[in-house]
Amino acid sequence: MQVADENPPSYFASTNPTYREKTTRGGVFTVLVGLVVAVLVWHETREFLWGEAGYExxxxxxxxxxxxxxxxxxxxxxxxxxxxxxxxxxxxxxxxxxxxxxxxxxxxxxxxxxxxxxxxxxxxxxxxxxxxxxxxxxxxxxxxxxxxxxxxxxxxxxxxxxxxxxxxxxxxxxxxxxxxxxxxxxxxxxxxxxxxxxxxxxxxxxxxxxxxxxxxxxxxxxxxxxxxxxxxxxxxxxxxxxxxxxxxxxxxxxxxxTTTFLQFLIRLAGIVGGILVCSDFGFRTADHLVSHFLAGPPKTPLPGFVPSPAAKPPNRSFASGFGRD
Incomplete structure (x- = not known):
């Protein structure tokens, strides 16, 4: 009888390491997205509070x-x-x-x-x-x-x-x-x-x-x-x-x-959600282009240096004591 593996397989996709890495490019992009969201939210709030004139x-x-x-x-x-x-x-x-x-x-x-x-x-x-x-x-x-x-x-x-x-x-x-x-x-x-x-x-x-x-x-x-x-x-x-x-x-x-309060909430949700989705897609695309076209050539290992293979984790299992000599 085998014992269950201590490192069971994950059924959920792991987070992209790029999202956990802190970079200047990511910080600037986050600030720009925040400014765009703030400007559009202020515009909608002003229209809800004071209205907007239409001319005919x-x-x-x-x-x-x-x-x-x-x-x-x-x-x-x-x-x-x-x-x-x-x-x-x-x-x-x-x-x-x-x-x-x-x-x-x-x-x-x-x-x-x-x-x-x-x-x-x-x-x-x-x-x-x-x-x-x-x-x-x-x-x-x-x-x-x-x-x-x-x-x-x-x-x-x-x-x-x-x-x-x-x-x-x-x-x-x-x-x-x-x-x-x-x-x-x-x-x-x-x-x-x-x-x-x-x-x-x-x-x-x-x-x-x-x-x-x-x-x-x-x-x-x-x-x-x-x-x-x-x-x-x-x-x-x-x-x-x-x-x-x-x-x-x-x-x-x-x-x-002017707009009603319900229309105001729906428009705010649409603005914030749309900007977040579009900004995520834009950041992925920009990061992909930067990593493939602006990255330098791969580094050549030093002569005589051979990287050691990763050690395989031992397969821990045990058999039942019944039937052993």
């Missing part, structure tokens, strides 16, 4: 007769000598000085910047702050600020020494306020040192609808702007600040897209 453009099929205009600016001219008017493509002229609130203040640039992102500075002087909201026709129009006697017919004439059309635009927008829309003219400034100066802003207004994750809708507007300014001579032009806006026949829809 289409022809504006809505019918609207009025448009809300929001205006807040400071002009470096004494309050009494400024007038605000709106003229639209229909031919109507609205004297809207009474539609806005007017307060006397000092001209302070503060943190405002030029549209070309340059800081501006000007000494404080008597100024006028004009702010408020009003309804205008949803057609091409022109909002302009001029001085008395240098534009529309007026019984009063503004002294040239008091005229200064330097201005800071705190807000210029159309429609309800929406914090994610950045209006180009907000917190902008233009400075001049001459009394006869023309500032012109050409605005292209686009209807915008925002839809949040709960499918609530907010209808507002945003615009792009082109600015031009030039000096003029007395009697050869009307000095003032002109906002010429045009309504574009297109509409922009912004949809906030």
């Amino acid at each position: 453009f289409s022809v504006d099929r809505g019918i609207a007769h009025e448009l809300q205009l929001n205006f807040d600016a400071t002009v470096a001219t004494p309050c009494h000598y400024l007038t605000v008017d709106v003229r639209d493509a229909v031919g109507d002229r609205l004297h809207v000085s009474d539609e806005f609130k007017k307060d006397g203040t000092t001209f302070d640039v503060g943190q405002a910047q030029h549209l070309e992102s340059q800081r501006a500075s000007k000494e404080a002087s008597a100024s006028k702050m004009i702010y408020g909201s009003m309804e205008v026709k949803k057609v091409t129009g022109n909002l302009h600020i001029t001085t008395l006697g240098h534009g529309y017919l007026s019984w009063e004439h503004t002294d040239h020494a008091l005229m200064n059309l330097s201005h800071v635009i705190h807000e210029f927008s159309f429609g309800p306020y929406f914090p994610r829309i950045v209006q180009p003219l907000d917190n902008s400034v233009e400075i001049t040192s001459v009394p006869f100066h023309i500032f012109q802003y050409f605005l292209s207004v686009v209807s915008t609808t925002y839809v949040d994750a709960s499918r609530r809708r907010l209808h507002t507007h945003q615009y792009s702007v082109t600015e031009m300014g030039r000096e003029t001579q007395h009697g050869r032009g009307v000095p003032g600040i002109f906002f010429k806006y045009d309504i574009e026949p297109m509409s922009l829809t912004v949809r906030e897209r």
Whole structure:
């Protein structure tokens, strides 16, 4: 009767020695895989927490007769000598000085910047702050600020020494306020040192609808702007600040897209599992190529040296004592 072998055969495949060997190449590869996993997990987490906006453009099929205009600016001219008017493509002229609130203040640039992102500075002087909201026709129009006697017919004439059309635009927008829309003219400034100066802003207004994750809708507007300014001579032009806006026949829809918690977990599992599987395959392939193509030639043994064969383990067995002489 034979005794069982002390080293029984293994029924499970042994671990590849390469996986237990610590190398610089393996460490760098592990760090890179960890960084990729961290970046993708952070992207999915951010999309789950805050959502991601999707943009769709289409022809504006809505019918609207009025448009809300929001205006807040400071002009470096004494309050009494400024007038605000709106003229639209229909031919109507609205004297809207009474539609806005007017307060006397000092001209302070503060943190405002030029549209070309340059800081501006000007000494404080008597100024006028004009702010408020009003309804205008949803057609091409022109909002302009001029001085008395240098534009529309007026019984009063503004002294040239008091005229200064330097201005800071705190807000210029159309429609309800929406914090994610950045209006180009907000917190902008233009400075001049001459009394006869023309500032012109050409605005292209686009209807915008925002839809949040709960499918609530907010209808507002945003615009792009082109600015031009030039000096003029007395009697050869009307000095003032002109906002010429045009309504574009297109509409922009912004949809906030988020994922559920179950979808978030499934996507995380897919990302982590997929990267680990692909990285394992890539590491095996790279290690195989390096070991076969970049390894040096096999080492030649020294002359006269013959490696001794491995000793065979003794076959330990015993026989039963019965039947022995």
